[in-house]
């Protein structure tokens with residue numbers, strides 16, 4: 292019989308809270324030592340290590356080519372149905388439209404004091420490496436979610452790494468999506484070894500300035516270990532979601548939506564938070580019925596999540612439900628309450644917030660427009676979804692006239708003296724005529 296965790300917020304003990312709230316952190320810490328060894332191998336042996344790690348973890352032939360060839364790009368198109376190509380084009384159009392709206396002005400200046408102009412110049416990051424997962428699913432959606440903001444930002448070199456299958460080939464939908472997004476440099480390598488290759492460089496993979504992209508615990512552990520070698524981007528680990536609902540919600544829709552992100556893997560989290568125990572009972576029953584019909588491995592993943600890092604939390608009020616959701620700071624949040632826009636005003640921490648029963652997580656995962664690469668593990672307290680801003684940095688720009696310099700100097704000299712920095716003050720005093 293399937294088990295679904297059921298907690299009452301008031302009576303939950305601190306151990307239960309800690310386990311639930313730290314979710315896959317536990318698994319990531321467990322693999323840190325083996326990931327350290329993978330990084331060492333890639334650093335010392337370059338491509339040779341990549342080929343043998345591909346062989347070990349992804350069962351590829353040892354003599355495979357790491358870079359996707361022109362011929363493979365061309366073949367990919369012929370392997371896809373017209374329906375899939377159309378769905379990709381539709382989704383890419385929406386995602387591109389949304390991300391174009393994020394593009395900042397190339398330069399913005401304001402006159403802070405007469406003759407003192409200050410502002411920021413937006414400069415695209417020179418090279419980025421995008422991690423597109425492939426283990427417990429194909430992720431062409433991740434390819435366009437990452438490539439579109441990078442290309443829109445104007446990054447000069449956008450390259451992708453993604454695990455190959457046993458034949459040493461890459462998912463054709465990923466290759467087709469890459470072509471639509473204008474990305475041509477793709478390497479067939481995944482896991483921690485791909486992250487290490489992008490951070491240090493190998494004979495065939497030039498190192499990058501910044502990484503972006505979600506991944507399993509191996510990918511997440513590698514990014515943590517390499518944060519001082521390369522900008523590792525946002526922490527996007529195993530998928531997680533909360534459905535926050537009240538008694539007005541349709542239990543069938545809540546159950547369906549709660550299972551969406553649970554099917555990513557046993558290390559995912561999916562929580563229903565509600566102050567209506569009838570809704571909780573009904574959802575529990577429906578999830579069991581729906582889960583029984585799922586194909587493997589999705590059935591096992593959903594079952595594992597419901598007895599693992601997921602389940603149902605019953606609270607005393609809508610306000611308390613929102614408080615619990617804010618504490619958890621989930622990647623995906625869906626609100627199915629009578630007044631979803633009012634409930635929205637109670638939310639402080641969530642990677643994305645989907646309002647109402649007609650906005651299931653799936654539409655945001657693939658096609659609504661905003662980015663589906665989102666912070667996990669409680670990082671939604673300070674991080675945002677991937678966006679064009681992830682691929683741009685800003686240089687401050689300052690211009691002063693002589694009159695403005697004369698005006699500002701006494702204040703700066705005073706502060707330089709106070710801090711004891713003689714030459715800082717002299718640069719002003721000694722240039723005055």
Ligand SMILES: NC(=O)c1ccc[n+]([C@@H]2O[C@H](COP(=O)([O-])OP(=O)(O)OC[C@H]3O[C@@H](n4cnc5c(N)ncnc54)[C@H](O)[C@@H]3O)[C@@H](O)[C@H]2O)c1
Nearest residue numbers: 424425426427454481482505506507527529530555664665
């Ligand atoms: N946060 C987000 O925005 C977001 C978006 C999409 C997916 N995700 C998450 O990304 C993850 C994708 O994981 P995945 O497994 O499907 O793909 P993945 O590409 O991250 O992992 C597969 C790779 O892991 C490596 N690997 C497998 N077993 C290993 C072992 N024992 N030791 C070392 N390395 C090993 C292999 O090289 C393999 O290629 C899921 O957890 C999903 O929930 C998150």
Ligand SMILES: N[C@H](CO)Cc1c[nH]c[nH+]1
Nearest residue numbers: 432433530531552656663
């Ligand atoms: N839910 C994932 C982000 O956590 C995105 C995704 C892609 N495909 C299916 N789901």
Ligand SMILES: [Zn+2]
Nearest residue numbers: 530551552656
């Ligand atoms: Zn998903």
